[in-house]
Amino acid sequence: MGVVTPPKTPKQDRSRATRLRLLEAAVACLAEHGWAGSTVSVVAERAGVSRGAAQHHFPTREDLFTAAVEYVAEERSAALRALPVQARAEVVGALVGLYTGPLFRAALQLWVAASNEEQLRPRVTELEARVGRETHRIAVELLGADEERPGVRETVQGLLDMARGLGLANLLTDDAARRRRVVTQWAALLDGVLD
C-alpha cells in the first residue's frame, strides 16, 4: 500500500515456510484421517517439524486446523478469481470443483467434528460463514450475475448448495461422470435465469 516494508530476513522466510508446511500437512491429515486421527503431533511429524515448533506457530489443535482450512480456502479462492472469462458451464464446473478435492474433504471433517465438539464449533461456524460469503462473491462475479434482479441471488445460492451436495456425493465413490451431466444441465438452467 505504498509503505516500504523491510526486506524479509532468512529467519522470517524459514518461519513462513515452516508455517506453510504445517498448514498443508494439516489439511492432508484431516482429509485422510478425520478429526479423531488428526493431532498436532501427527501433523508435525508429517510436515517434518518438531512438536515444539508446531506449537510455537499454533498453540492449540483448534488453531492449527481452522488456520489450515482457511489457508487452503483462500488459495482456492485466489485461483478461482484468476480464471479467465469463461462460458457458464465451465464456470459452474470450476465452482463445483471447489467441493470435490482434498480441501472439501478436510473442511467436511472439521464441520462434522464441530457439530459434536463445543470448543471447535464457534470457530468453525465463523470460518464457514466467512468462506461462504467469499465464495458467493466470486460466483456472482464469474457468472456475471446481476443480484439486483429478483431471484438471482437465491439462484446463485442454490447453485452453491448443489455444488456442496455434489461434493458430498463424491465422498465415498467417484461420482465424476454423473456430476458432469448434472453440471451441464444446471448450467443450461442458469442461462435462462441470468441472461
Place this chain on the structure above:
Amino acid sequence: MGVVTPPKTPKQDRSRATRLRLLEAAVACLAEHGWAGSTVSVVAERAGVSRGAAQHHFPTREDLFTAAVEYVAEERSAALRALPVQARAEVVGALVGLYTGPLFRAALQLWVAASNEEQLRPRVTELEARVGRETHRIAVELLGADEERPGVRETVQGLLDMARGLGLANLLTDDAARRRRVVTQWAALLDGVLD
C-alpha cells in the same frame, strides 16, 4: 400376499420392540456424538437394553449403525411416499426436509466416518447408493417428472444434490430462512423445466 402368517407371540413382539429402541437410540447417538462417540454400549444404555441383548440383535458396531441409518431412511421414505399430491414448492420443501433433521446428521456422521475407516466404507457406500436410488424414485414421482424428456433426470438429480448441500449448510447454524428463499426460487425454476 395371501399367505396366512402365524400370529406373533409376545416374545417376538418384545424382541421387535427392543430392536426398534436400539435403532432409534443409535441414530440419535450418531447425530449427537458422532461416530467416535457412538459405541454399542452407549446405545444399549440409552435404549435401556443390556449390552448382551444389543449384541444379540447386532453382532457388530457396523451392523448396528448401518441398520439404524437404513431403518430411519426407510421410515422417512414411507412418510414421503404417503404425502398427498402437492404444489411443486411444497414437494421441493419436503424433499429438502429429508436432509435437515437428525437422520441426515446421523447419515452424515456415518458417511464421514466411512471415508476414513476401511471396515465401514463398503457397507455405507452400498447403503448410500440404495437410499439414494429410492429417494430419486420418490422425487420423480412426487414432482410428476417425465424422465423420458432430455435433461429432466439430471434436473432432479441436481435438485437432490442441492437438498443435500442445504442439509450441510444447516449443520452448524439454523439456515431455515435462507433455505426457504432458495427452495422457493428453485421450485419456480423447476416448473419451467418439468412442465
